[in-house]
Amino acid sequence: MDNQIGVLKIRVKRGLNLAVRDSKASDPYVVVKTAKQRLKTRFIKKDCNPEWDEELDLPIDDPDLPIKLKVYDHDTFTLDDKMGYAEIDIKPLLEALKTTGENHVPNGTVLTKIKPTRTNFLAEESHIMWENDKVVQEMCLRLRMVERGLVELQVSWIDDPGASSS
Template sequence: MERLLGLLKVKVVSGVNLAICDPLAHSSDPYVAIRLGQQEVFDHDTFTKDDSMGDAEFSILNFVEIAKKDLSHVPDDTVMKTIHPDKGNCFSTESHITWKDGKVSQNIVLKLRNTDTSEIILHLEWVNIPGTVQ
């Protein structure tokens, strides 16, 4: 059995320049699906195949590696690692994994693939579970 390290909270902050997928209504009803391994979580919306507004992917390995460390001695507002946009991720801008207020967090701006200008802004935060060993 795998050891439970904590919880990863993912907050969708906003979508920017999202494509209009319903040309008759001149609007869209965007949804988000987040997949981690075999787990997939959708928002509470209903959707059809023609609702696709693009996709993006990124790795959380660096984030999890930092979250597993004992950071109690690290000063507040410390940037633990900076991730730069490259061909292996969908980052639009560099992203900092930070230690602030006793939490590991990361703000991410992702360029959606299969669309011209759409981006999605996410906030990741690690939540330690009381009683687990880091």
């Protein structure tokens, strides 16, 4: 990555109340992508409330571009079915990083709260916190273009591109 400014560490925790795409359930997985990179979780068989608990390291070139998240139902003999999409806006996380700088704050300190709006994909208030010597953001994203579904994530930032462990 030529102009990489850092790495976004995305922990895809779980899906909640995802849409049914097979007879009684779905085999969901998550794809996270930028203009240059595409990463995905494993699929979980027959579960509309999957627990992925997977970390994906996504190199970032331009923090102004949204990170796209799509959920699919894995199918063996046909194209995978779409189960909704969301976007991750990392600008609030990067702003919180600037405000903490070298100041060490107590573990668990909430630095910023972001409320859900019509323009973001948040299903509930998101907290950006200082946790274990880094800035992390917990978020629950509401999937769009689907009848229902949420995805819970935790994101954090790695300044040094060489620190990526994918």
